[in-house]
Structures are given as structure tokens and as C-alpha cells.
Amino acid sequence: MAATKGLNFAVLTAGTELETPTGIGRFRSYKMGNFRRQNVLVEFFRGKTVWFPEDVLKLVPAEGRQVPRGTNKARTSSLEDLYYLL
Incomplete structure (x- = not known):
């Protein structure tokens, strides 16, 4: 579908799952006209975002679908974050 027609990213809903070269992520x-034609911001598991x-x-x-619901919300604190707070 995407290879033949192309996607209209201007009207795509945030949170739509996209297949990228590095895995499955959600459209943000x-x-x-962004840097080097990388116009689409995709968010991966644990909040990492990459332009494609x-x-x-x-x-x-x-x-x-491979990304469970609710995984791309605000990052939860972890032991690493607790270490930096001390």
C-alpha cells in the first residue's frame, strides 16, 4: 500500500504504527522541508524518537501490530533515573 501510492503524512493520525528500517514505531x-528530507518523526519503545x-x-x-498499547507514553522512572537523582 505505501510503496505503490505513498502515504499522506500531513493527515496521518499521531500514534499510527509504521514499519521503519530499524523496526516498528509510532508516527508522531x-x-x-526538514533536514535532508527526513520529514517524519517516529517514536519507538521507551520514547526514543527518530526522523525518517x-x-x-x-x-x-x-x-x-507489534507495539503494545501504552508503551509510547511518558517515560516512567527507572533505577537509572534514581541513580542520577541521588
């Missing part, structure tokens, strides 16, 4: 935002060019991204079919 679109910025036309439009032509390398594909939609994940509904039956192939």
Missing part, C-alpha cells in the same frame, strides 16, 4: 509528527524520510516508511497492517 510531520514537518515538510517518507519513502522508507510503510503502514503496519492491523493484524501485524
